[in-house]
Amino acid sequence: MTADPAALRDAAIAACKAAGFHRMGIVPLAPSARADVYGAWLAAGHHGEMSYLATPEHVAGRADATTLLPGARTAIVVALAYGADAPPAAPPTDGPVALRGAIARYARGTDYHLIVRDRLQAVAAALVALAGPLAWRVCVDAAPLAERELAERAGLGFTAKNTMVIAPGLGSYVVLGELLLAADVAPVIAEASRARCGDCRACLDACPTGAFVDAYVLDARRCISYLTIEHAGPIPRELRAAMGTRIFGCDVCQEVCPWNAAAPARVQPAAELVARDREHAAPALARLATIGANQLRQFVKRTALRRIDRPRLLRNVAVALGNTGDAAALAPLCALLANPVAQVRGHAAWGLGALAAAVPAIAAAAHAALAAADDVEDDPDVRAELAAARG
Ligand code: SF4
Numbered sequence: 001m002t003a004d005p006a007a008l009r010d011a012a013i014a015a016c017k018a019a020g021f022h023r024m025g026i027v028p029l030a031p032s033a034r035a036d037v038y039g040a041w042l043a044a045g046h047h048g049e050m051s052y053l054a055t056p057e058h059v060a061g062r063a064d065a066t067t068l069l070p071g072a073r074t075a076i077v078v079a080l081a082y083g084a085d086a087p088p089a090a091p092p093t094d095g096p097v098a099l100r101g102a103i104a105r106y107a108r109g110t111d112y113h114l115i116v117r118d119r120l121q122a123v124a125a126a127l128v129a130l131a132g133p134l135a136w137r138v139c140v141d142a143a144p145l146a147e148r149e150l151a152e153r154a155g156l157g158f159t160a161k162n163t164m165v166i167a168p169g170l171g172s173y174v175v176l177g178e179l180l181l182a183a184d185v186a187p188v189i190a191e192a193s194r195a196r197c198g199d200c201r202a203c204l205d206a207c208p209t210g211a212f213v214d215a216y217v218l219d220a221r222r223c224i225s226y227l228t229i230e231h232a233g234p235i236p237r238e239l240r241a242a243m244g245t246r247i248f249g250c251d252v253c254q255e256v257c258p259w260n261a262a263a264p265a266r267v268q269p270a271a272e273l274v275a276r277d278r279e280h281a282a283p284a285l286a287r288l289a290t291i292g293a294n295q296l297r298q299f300v301k302r303t304a305l306r307r308i309d310r311p312r313l314l315r316n317v318a319v320a321l322g323n324t325g326d327a328a329a330l331a332p333l334c335a336l337l338a339n340p341v342a343q344v345r346g347h348a349a350w351g352l353g354a355l356a357a358a359v360p361a362i363a364a365a366a367h368a369a370l371a372a373a374d375d376v377e378d379d380p381d382v383r384a385e386l387a388a389a390r391g
């Protein structure tokens with residue numbers, strides 16, 4: 001059984017619509033036109049600890065997606081919108097704030113990897129039903145694919161100065177997915193939009209940690225998304241204050257974007273991607289500081305939060321508590337100062353130092369806790385954190 005390219009195109013359009021994707025396009029695969037840009041980004045070390053991005057397999061996949069599936073000829077590219085009208089992720093940091101952490105919008109609901117994968121698998125099944133046995137591969141973020149370039153080629157949007165894809169009408173609060181097919185499918189390419197960033201540079205100026213080297217160039221090592229999710233080691237001290245209460249990801253360079261302000265509220269986000277409840281949008285930091293392993297498993301179940309382990313989450317919580325400027329953060333930070341994981345204790349020490357500086361009323365108690373910890377601490381890194389916090 002075979003199907004001609006036009007029949008496959010029509011079936012793909014219908015299946016993507018049935019799956020609820022907000023945008024779709026179909027493009028023949030071709031070598032990336034931006035492989036040199038990616039190579040330069042890697043050579044500058046902007047990928048930080050994400051060494052998988054520099055493996056030969058990853059570089060080859062990004063340069064030529066046909067290496068990802070034998071016989072691959074076509075990509076169906078889809079976009080699914082999430083929470084453009086959700087409240088801002090982070091409360092203001094210039095004054096006392098509630099003890100709530102901030103989670104990036106995309107991570108508040110069910111893990112988008114699962115949602116987009118399942119929906120693209122349904123699209124693949126529809127095409128196989130039409131064409132018979134057909135090699136295909138679903139890619140959702142994890143595959144080494146130059147997906148933003150593909151999305152642009154498919155007419156879904158344009159690559160913006162904040163390095164996100166902006167889909168005019170939807171904004172940048174979209175997740176992308178691709179279905180690679182070992183078949184020719186007639187293209188579906190939206191009429192090229194003239195929309196671009198123009199003279200705007202709001203995202204570049206608003207980034208709390210100064211992570212943009214230039215327009216379109218992000219140094220991941222300074223990005224809060226990278227620091228809270230990908231980065232395993234200690235968070236550089238000089239960046240901690242700028243993280244505010246963000247414990248998983250950051251939306252600032254999207255929140256300030258006029259394209260998102262203009263994204264119409266009439267766009268109904270995928271229901272599964274919307275925050276399940278308040279705790280998944282802005283969790284209570286004191287609760288997270290003492291959460292048990294089983295409770296945490298339940299909390300992160302089927303969410304993107306699964307990507308970080310408990311010590312990394314508690315490290316982020318310690319920094320966030322230190323940035324609350326709220327006396328109520330003292331007790332949970334003292335609890336974290338006794339955590340069995342050295343890195344958590346080290347960041348709790350920093351948090352107590354930051355809190356003591358911001359809230360004079362609890363400074364004596366915070367310094368007493370730091371001194372008591374210093375008396376019994378053996379780990380040299382934690383001792384260094386304690387010394388810095390006490391100093
Ligand atoms: S996600 Fe946040 S930290 Fe990262 S570049 Fe955007 S504004 Fe900066």
Ligand code: SF4
Nearest residue numbers: 160161197200203257
């Ligand atoms: S904030 Fe301005 S420069 Fe940044 S992505 Fe949006 S339109 Fe482009």
